[in-house]
Amino acid sequence: MSTLPTLRDATTDLPAERAASGAVLVRELGAQVAATMQAAARSVHSERAYRHGIGLFLQYLDGALTDGNRPLELATTHKEGRATQWAFGGKVGVLRMVEPGHLDGFRAWREAQGDSPNTASLRLAAARTFLSVALRDGILTPDQGARMGLRPYKARQKRDRKETGRRLTQAEVRDLRATFDTTTNKGKRDRAILDLAFFAGLRCEEIASLDVSNLQQDRGRWWLVFEGKGSKTRKVKVHDMLWESLDAWLRATDRTVGSGEGAVFVGVNKGDRVGDKAISTATVNRLVAEYGHKAGLSPLHGKNRLGPHDLRRTCARNAYDNGAPLPQIQRMLGHADITTTMRYIGTDTGNGGGAVDFVRYYTEGE
Numbered sequence: 001m002s003t004l005p006t007l008r009d010a011t012t013d014l015p016a017e018r019a020a021s022g023a024v025l026v027r028e029l030g031a032q033v034a035a036t037m038q039a040a041a042r043s044v045h046s047e048r049a050y051r052h053g054i055g056l057f058l059q060y061l062d063g064a065l066t067d068g069n070r071p072l073e074l075a076t077t078h079k080e081g082r083a084t085q086w087a088f089g090g091k092v093g094v095l096r097m098v099e100p101g102h103l104d105g106f107r108a109w110r111e112a113q114g115d116s117p118n119t120a121s122l123r124l125a126a127a128r129t130f131l132s133v134a135l136r137d138g139i140l141t142p143d144q145g146a147r148m149g150l151r152p153y154k155a156r157q158k159r160d161r162k163e164t165g166r167r168l169t170q171a172e173v174r175d176l177r178a179t180f181d182t183t184t185n186k187g188k189r190d191r192a193i194l195d196l197a198f199f200a201g202l203r204c205e206e207i208a209s210l211d212v213s214n215l216q217q218d219r220g221r222w223w224l225v226f227e228g229k230g231s232k233t234r235k236v237k238v239h240d241m242l243w244e245s246l247d248a249w250l251r252a253t254d255r256t257v258g259s260g261e262g263a264v265f266v267g268v269n270k271g272d273r274v275g276d277k278a279i280s281t282a283t284v285n286r287l288v289a290e291y292g293h294k295a296g297l298s299p300l301h302g303k304n305r306l307g308p309h310d311l312r313r314t315c316a317r318n319a320y321d322n323g324a325p326l327p328q329i330q331r332m333l334g335h336a337d338i339t340t341t342m343r344y345i346g347t348d349t350g351n352g353g354g355a356v357d358f359v360r361y362y363t364e365g366e
Contacts, residue, residue, distance in 0.1 A: 024138050025093035029058070029074060032092045036133045039153055043337040045230070053126025055086040060106045065097050082231055092139045098131065100148045129153065166310045167317045167346070168297070173198060173361040176295040186268040188252050190287050192245040193265060193279075197288075197311035199239035199359055200224060201333045204308035208281045210264040215246070215257050222257065228334040236332055237356040284308055315359055317345045324358035332356060 033054055041047035058075035065072065073089045106127060110120040128150065135145040136152035145151070168176070176194070181187035196202045196210070206228055214226040215238070222238040238246070246264070247257055253266070253274050263278035285307060292298040292306025299305050316329050330341040332355040 025091065025096065027092045027139070028088075029090050029092055029094070030088035032134060032137070032139065033086075033088050033130070035137065036130050039133050039136075039155060040129050043340075045336055049122065050126045050129065051086055052084065053123035054130045055088070056110065056123055057106055057127035057130065058088065060109055061094065061098065061102065064102055064105060065094065092134065095131070095134050095139050096141070096144070098140070098144070098148070103127065103148060165313050165344075166306070168310065168314045170318070170361045172295070172297055173314065173318075176291055176297060177361075179291050179294045182248065185252050185272050185274055188245075188249045189265060189268055190291065192242075192249040193284060193287060194291065194311060195239075195242045195245040196224075197308050198315055198361075199242040200236045200356065201312050201315040201329075202236075203229065203312065203334075204281045204284045207308070208265065208279055208284050211261060212250075212255065212259070212264055213261045214264075217258055230334075230336065232334060232336075234331075234334045239356050239359055313344045316341065316355075318361065319355045319358040320345045322358035322360050324355040328355040 033051065036054065037047050037050060041050050055075040055077065062072045062074045072094065074094065076087050076089070077084050078087070079085070103124065107120050107124045110123055111117065115123065128148075131140060131145075131148065132150050132153035134140045135142075135150050136154075140150070177191065177198075180191040182191060193207055196207045197204075202210075202224070206226065210224075210226065214224055216223050216225045222243060224234070224236045224238060226234055228234045243257075250257055250264070265279045267275040267277050267279060267283075269275060288308050288311065289298070289300055289305040292310075293300040297306055312333070316333055319329055319332070320326070326338055326341055329345065330338050333341060333344065335341045335344075
C-alpha cells in the first residue's frame with residue numbers, strides 16, 4: 001500500500017473559493033458510485049465491471065489515506081452465492097485527498113495482487129471514470145483534476161452500430177453440412193459440433209465444455225441446460241436436426257442422449273477411433289475453419305476464415321428471418337443486452353414466436 005498523505009476531514013477548513021462546494025462534499029459515497037453507473041455504464045456487464053473497479057479503488061484509498069487509527073471502510077464486500085456484492089460507506093469529501101500518486105499506487109497494488117496488466121488497466125480506467133464524474137459534480141477541484149489529467153465526465157454520443165461478423169445464407173449452410181462424412185465417427189462428431197452452433201446458437205466454449213448431463217428431458221422435449229457466459233444458466237430447446245446429429249454421435253460412442261455423464265465431445269484419432277479426452281475450444285475453431293474451407297466458403301487460415309461465432313450469428317439471423325421475436329433470440333443466445341442480439345442479426349426491429357423453432361435451412365421435403 002502507498003504511504004501518501006493521511007486523511008483529515010476534507011469537509012472542514014476549506015479555502016474560501018471552495019466554500020460554496022462544501023455542501024456537495026457530504027454526499028454519500030454510495031450515491032456517487034450510483035451516479036457513475038448512471039453516467040457511464042452501458043450494460044449489466046459494464047456496470048458490474050465499473051462497480052468492482054471502483055470498489056477496489058476505494059479499498060485501496062482506505063489504506064492509503066488512513067494512518068491506521070481511523071479505518072474508513074469506504075468499500076466492503078460480501079458474497080451472495082457466487083456473486084460479490086459491494087457496499088460503500090463514508091462521504092465523498094474524502095475524494096478531495098486523492099492525488100496522482102494514488103492512481104499510480106492503485107495500479108501497482110492491483111498488479112501486486114495478481115491482476116494481469118490488462119485487468120489492472122481496466123480497473124484503473126474504472127477509477128478514473130469515477131473521479132471524472134466526481135470532477136463533473138464539483139467534488140474534485142479543477143486544479144486537482146488537472147494534476148491527475150482528468151476532465152469533467154461527458155457522456156459519449158451514441159453512434160450507429162455496424163453489423164457484426166458474417167452470417168451464412170441458407171444455401172451456404174446446406175453446402176457446409178453436405179461436407180460431413182457421416183459414415184465415420186469423426187464425421188458424426190463434427191456434424192454435431194457445428195450443429196450446436198447452427199441450431200442452438202452455442203458459443204465455442206459452451207460446445208467444447210458440454211456434458212452429457214446437460215441434455216435433459218422436460219414434457220416430452222429435449223433441452224440443453226447448462227451454465228453459459230457470466231455463470232448464467234441457459235435452457236435451449238434441442239432442434240430436431242440437432243437431435244439427429246447428437247443422437248448419431250452419442251450412439252457411435254455407445255452412449256445415449258440423457259444417460260450418463262462426461263464430455264459430449266471427445267477426440268477421434270486418425271484411425272477413426274474414439275478417445276476419452278474432451279476436446280478444446282481450439283479444436284472447435286479448427287473444425288469450423290476446415291469445413292468452411294472444404295465447402296468453398298472461406299480460406300483455411302487468416303482473419304477471414306470461418307469461425308464458430310459466424311455460425312452462432314447465422315442461427316440468430318435465420319431464426320429472426322423466420323419470425324422469431326428478439327427477446328426469444330436473446331434468451332437462446334444468452335445475451336444480457338438485447339442490443340447485442342440486434343447487432344448479431346444485423347437489425348433493430350423484431351416480430352413474431354420460440355427462437356429454436358424458427359431456425360430453418362431446408363424447405364419441406366428437401
